[in-house]
Amino acid sequence: MEGASAQADKPLRRLLAYMRMAPGGYVLGGVLTLLYAVFFQLIPLAIRDIVAAFEDAPDAVGRAILWLVAASVFLALARLFSRIVMFNIGRQIEFRIRNDYFAHLQSLPQSFYLAHRTGDLMSRAVNDINSIRMFLGMGLLNLLQTPVLFAGALIVLLPVDAMLTLCALGPFPLFVLITRHYSRYMFQANLAGQEQLGKVSTVVQENASGALVVKAYDLSNLERDRFEDQNQELFRRMMKVGVMQTTMFASVSLVPALSAAVVLWLGGQRVQTGLLGTEDLWLFWGLIGMLTFPTMMLGFVVSITQRGLAALERLGAVLDIVPSIRDREDVAAVSEIKGRVEFRNLTFTYPGSYVPALKGIDLTVEAGSTVGIVGPVGSGKTTLVSLVPRLLEVDDGSILIDGVDLNRMPVHLLRSSIAMVPQDSFLFSISVAENIRYGVPDAHLVEVRRAAARAQVEREIEEFEDGFDTVVGERGVTLSGGQRQRVALARAMILRPSILILDDSLSSVDHGTEEAILGDLEGRRRGRTCFIVAHRISAVRHADQIVVLENGRITERGTHRELVELGGFYARLHHRQELLSELELKEPA
Ligand SMILES: Nc1ncnc2c1ncn2[C@@H]1O[C@H](COP(=O)(O)OP(=O)(O)OP(=O)(O)O)[C@@H](O)[C@H]1O
Ligand SMILES: [Mg+2]
Structure with missing residues (x-):
């Protein structure tokens, strides 16, 4: 229990912070719950009156039965409204947590998404x-209500026969022992289940997103097996x-049965010896x-609570990540970016990786200039x-950007x-126009x-x-790879x-379109810094400077002409592409 409760501590505090947002609801819920507890006790009291009336005053039977009916109706009403109020709070908190979770996801950096699977998120x-909502609604309702019901029962029964009351309620502490025993394992079991549910979701999500690849490689069977394995787990x-839950449930239900046996056995004896009236029995x-029933519900609530806490823990694992x-x-205090970018002896290693992806990069890109970046995959x-x-x-x-540290x-x-x-440009499942104006x-x-015209995609749209x-996308037409690239380009344009970065963004457009786009960029560049990553020389040859990256290091730098003369990677790439385009030109002849 210690382990579970220590783990449960932090998620609970988070939950309390949410609960504090709806204090009015909880007060109302509390009042209704109290009313419920009052009517709850009135029913057995009415039954006692009916039995007593049958024995002593048959005239009063009718009125006593009316009492019973009225108490039952009020009990039902209090039950209805207390549930509406409590379930409503659960829904409201669920709504807030979900919004916060989403907003938090938005604030997390790219590296977070590299490390977490979409299906799991x-x-x-x-x-x-x-x-969590189940726990807040049904769970909390019962957690609040059941102790009040027991307190009420004590108040009603103690004055009638203290000895019998203590004996009858004696088995109930067993309930605490049983649930303590089970909840120790249930938290872990629920956590494991919910983690696995995340894995199953991931397989479904990846197969939906990658349906084309699965079909193209005829891997449906393999994927089905993979899914079945995860689903089996x-x-x-x-x-x-489930087994834990039902055995706990079954063990818990023995408690009231034990108690009923005590009432009949001991109570019956006391009636015989005249210590207790029949109506009191x-x-x-x-x-x-x-x-x-409330006791058994409380058993169920223990399992809902364990599941809710496990869920809170999983959610907390994401919410606790500080962006x-x-x-x-x-x-x-900068209000404008001019666009001078300076890399100073930059080395970068991806989180979780051992080899740096970039080593000792020194590069200055003047504001308004264009830098071409080429290099092997x-x-x-x-x-x-x-x-x-x-x-x-x-x-x-x-x-540094304009001389200011990027991090500042x-x-x-x-x-x-x-x-x-x-x-790899991602477009949302919204209209083309909305995609383009996404940032504005x-x-x-x-x-x-x-913008679409400048990206050379207006006519096609x-x-x-x-x-x-x-x-x-999903709800509409599928754009070709080249169209997608140019819509994404329009979205940037x-x-x-002040700084425009094209990461191999023209790879799927033909040579003529590429020239038109670059020509337009060139003409309007005035004061805009451009980074152009490309595998094709034609995309970078007019850049003010070109760098060649190999294995995370800059191995060549200069203008197109200088690099061709240098005779290294760039020159070889240039010659190869020249040859290819000559071949293409000759072919139709
Ligand atoms: N999230 C990541 N975690 C660990 N390593 C990564 C990650 N992303 C990229 N890398 C590694 O960093 C190196 C550089 O990758 P990068 O994507 O920058 O190459 P690239 O030059 O853009 O290649 P391409 O021409 O294929 O687009 C590669 O070795 C790659 O495997
Ligand atoms: Mg790349």
């Missing part, structure tokens, strides 16, 4: 938060939870009987450009002044069109049936960034 957002872990019998990329206390190009908008964390002093730049300013078209939600359609209103 989704499972936390859905299943775990659901478990889920089944096993959930069965374990009925009162004991009725009240103990009525306590059976490493946020404004520091020594944030610089995996040489560190994407890594290098991802550091500029601070998608990954670097050491102080290794990157206001994050908001960075993100609004730097536009990056990633290598109030941009006018004219601006959207202008207009040819879609719904033009710029065409919905992209509409921002009018």
